Amino acid sequence: MPRVPASHRLTRLLALSAWVTDNPGVSIKEAAEHFGVTPAVIERDVNTLWVSGLPGGLHGDLVDFDAADFDAGRLRLAEPLGLDRPLRLTRQEAISLLLALRVLADLLSDDDASAAVLSSTQRAISALLTTGAPVDDAAARAGFSSGPVADHHDHSGNPGRTAQVLAAVRSALQDKRRLHLAYVSATDTRSERDVDPITLESDGSHMALVAWCLSAKAERSFRLDRIESVQVLDVPAIRHRTSRAKKRHDTSRPEGDRPRATLTLRPTGRWLVEQIPCISQKETTEGGLKVVVEGRDRTWLIGLVLSVGRHLIAVEPDNLAQDAVDAAKQALTWYDTNSEGC
Structure with missing residues (x-):
């Protein structure tokens, strides 16, 4: 049976108290039918709420249900601790x-x-x-009105493809199945590989599948709009031994294990540390930052330097900066050549 995400249970826990307040004395069976779960799940939720509340855990600090009603198979709140009130937003x-x-x-x-x-x-x-x-x-x-959300379009170049990819990825995550991907990297390199999905993430601009790549034998991130095709395999996904937190923040690995770069940023480039895990960061006298980043490979670091662009003051090592310059010139040459026939 697929494991239910913790976020689903949290949503139900937060809604249960308010619903019971509106329906005092409701039976556990009725509550289960309302939330689409079994009575045993509702009982477990109530037992969780019973030990939830304010720091201290003393009388009056915890959410409290009427014990007599609960023993009789009914739900009634004695102390909701504010969970019975709807959320008020400023x-x-x-x-x-x-x-x-x-x-x-x-x-x-x-x-x-x-x-x-x-x-x-x-x-x-x-x-x-x-x-x-x-x-x-x-x-x-910000462009908001009382009307509906504006129409959006698929940016992958193939309308509907991203929707199909997202559906397949969600299915694989839920059923814990391995995926076969045809993927195009940021450098337009196409590859096919089998991966064991871990989670879906977003950087605020794109959605990406985080998965264990069997070819690379390491954790990798795959942007959904760059996945050309995906197939859910009839093979169980394996949970590989890796700590994402350690992987991102461990500074004890040898320096030559993965390439690193030191970037000196203007104050306008401080956003970088919020989007990219940094090995270290130091304030500069001008209000900027000097950060050390670690890349998946040399190509990834070159792409990072190009993306930071005008927010950069200096790049170390020097040959990385030169490689970024060469890549930018090559891109401009390609653009000039291909735009002549337009």
Whole structure:
């Protein structure tokens, strides 16, 4: 039986208290039917809530259900600790949530089920913001209105392909199955490989599958829009022994194991440390940062240098900077050559 994500249970736990408050004395069986789970799951949820609450764990610090009702198979809250009240957002929090929804709408534009939920959620929050008063300037500048989410398009060059890839990846994650990918890297290198999926991640711009690559014998990240084709194999995925946290932050490995670069950033480039794990970082006198990053390979570091662009002051080693310059010139030459026939 597939393992239910912890986020699903957390959502149910948060909703259960408010629902029981609106339905005092409801039976455990009715609660199970409402949330689409078994009575045993509801009982386990109540037992979890019973030991949840404020620090200290003393009387009055924890969520409390009526014990007599519970023994009789019914649910009634004696001390909800505020979990019976709906969440109240400030206008700024609502605007921030709308901004996050816009990002998610772009990332999941090819997933019909997600797009429908995002659209209805944005309409609901926009309606709350616009009730009795105009939307804040910040929301207006962000392009929000009380209407539905704007139409989005597949950016992979093949309409609908990303949706199919996302569906296959989700299926493999849920059923713990191995995947066969045809993938095109950032350097336009095509490869085919079998991978054991680990999780889906987003950097705010793209969704990526994090998986154990059997060819590389290491953990790799695959952007969904760069996956040309995907096949769920009838082979169980294996859980490989690797710690993602250690992999990203371990500084004890030999320096020659993976290539490193030292980047001196302008103050406008401080965003880099929020998106890329850094071995070390140091403030500069000009308000910028001097960071040490570790790349998957030399090509990855060159791509990073090019992406940081105008935010860079210096790059070490010098030959990495020269390689980035050569790559940029080659790209411009290719563009000039191919644009002549347009």
